[in-house]
Amino acid sequence: GAMVAAGAGIALWRLPRVATGAAVTFLVGVTATMHDFWNADEDDKSGERLAFFGNLAMLGGALVFLREAYK
Numbered sequence: 001g002a003m004v005a006a007g008a009g010i011a012l013w014r015l016p017r018v019a020t021g022a023a024v025t026f027l028v029g030v031t032a033t034m035h036d037f038w039n040a041d042e043d044d045k046s047g048e049r050l051a052f053f054g055n056l057a058m059l060g061g062a063l064v065f066l067r068e069a070y071k
Contacts, residue, residue: 002026010062016069023062031055 003026009019035055037048 006062010065016065020062020066020069024059024066027055027059027062031059 002022006019006023006026009015010023031052035048035052037045037052040048
């Protein structure tokens with residue numbers, strides 16, 4: 001729910017500071033807790049690592065949009 005609302009707000013550029021701030025907050029909180037590949041079993045490690053770095057990439061994009069929202 002939170003990422004869908006944040007993504008829609010970013011895509012439509014409605015309340016961009018709130019939308020991008022929500023995306024950044026969500027990704028910071030979720031990335032390390034949900035995708036902790038360092039604690040995963042050997043079979044799951046690769047998938048969790050991929051998801052972790054995918055979330056980091058999305059976090060980087062959200063930070064760029066957050067910077068643009070404050071211009």
